[in-house]
Amino acid sequence: MPETRLDLARIRAARRVIDPVFLDTPLYRCEALEPVLGCAVSIKLETANPIRSFKGRGTELVASGLAGRGERAAVCASAGNLGQALAWSARRRGLDVTVVASRFAPAAKLERIRALGARLELVDGDFDDARERAVAIARRDGIRLVEDSLDLETCEGAATIGLELADAGPFDAVLVALGGGALATGVGRVVREHGTEVICVQPLGAPAMTRSWHARRVITTESTDTIADGVAGRCPIPEVLADLLVTADDAVLVREPSIVAGMRLLFEHAGLVVEPSAALGIAAILEDPDRFAGRHVVTIVCGSNVDADAYRGWIGA
Structure with missing residues (x-):
């Protein structure tokens, strides 16, 4: 190949x-x-x-790497499932997570993100608008931006x-x-x-x-x-x-x-x-x-x- x-x-x-x-x-x-x-x-x-x-397979690799390097926070954009997965994996390792999502995402997904302890920020647009906001938060706060599909952990997981x-x-x-x-x-x-x-x-x-x-x-x-x-x-x-x-x-x-x-x-x-x-x-x-x-x-x-x-x-x- x-x-x-x-x-x-x-x-x-x-x-x-x-x-x-x-x-x-x-x-x-x-x-x-x-x-x-x-x-x-x-x-x-x-x-x-x-x-x-399936998203937990990738976020387990992301969160494990963050914890291993002593990093304490991350942000991601999510249509709903990645945010839940990252919140779940981060909670187990004591990491702070912010998830940016569209306010039009399914309510069940948004509620679950909150229930898993992540900070949830909603935008008026779609997923790609949420991704732009997540990039801005990562740059402002100096924290890890988790980008689904771009980050190899999400693919290899x-x-x-x-x-x-x-x-x-x-x-x-x-x-x-x-x-x-x-x-x-x-x-x-x-x-x-x-x-x-x-x-x-x-x-x-x-x-x-x-x-x-x-x-x-x-x-x-x-x-x-x-x-x-x-x-x-x-x-x-x-x-x-x-x-x-x-x-x-x-x-x-x-x-x-x-x-x-x-x-x-x-x-x-x-x-x-x-x-x-x-x-x-x-x-x-x-x-x-x-x-x-x-x-x-x-x-x-x-x-x-x-x-x-x-x-x-x-x-x-």
Whole structure:
């Protein structure tokens, strides 16, 4: 594989740093989904942990490094899940954390960030506006700015999911939600070496990273329009795109009705309550069933932090 910023030796070593509560998450074949989707589907359940998302793998590395260097504070921008994860990892190590988020982020995510002891600052814009504010706070206070996907810890922590998939394989393809890119580059860095196709999935209403991958250059968008708030970025990071060009085989866009249908299928056939970003893999199969017919596909269920009322409205529960 050509060079990326991600190092396999560091990824393997990360397993010794990350709290075991985030490791070895359930991986199982969900036969109930197969008649509907027309292919063998295995679920990698990254919601079976205290913060209900995969982000804790990366923040464990971040917080461990901060504590080891004697640094006492950090700030991050978050759509909701990274903020929870950093607050959880920092609390265990006595670190002070500020999370900047959009005031329009799901209330359940914001409430959980506060409950975990982080200082929460809200901005009127979207995630990229929150990122600008986090940069300003880090510069003003002289503290660590944690940037999801740009910081290698977030990517290499997520890459430990790839190690677990490689140990359990082989699989024909893995479907990965694509937002900032930490999950996609991390998992792709590992499993592609084992012959698994890496397909990134993003909403049509938040297409910046997918368009950038196909154009092989950064393409930004002026706005986003999707229920999948966890992957709704407008401004791809050049270094992350460079990694993604090496670690992904394809990047596809899916429509909002398919995302909702994916959430409903995961609820009805797998008993899983998931946030929209976690249903992107199922949405991709629904939109292109011929591509996956007869294959064994893994979809990473990456988060389940969702407002109950919004969820009921989406799936009609």
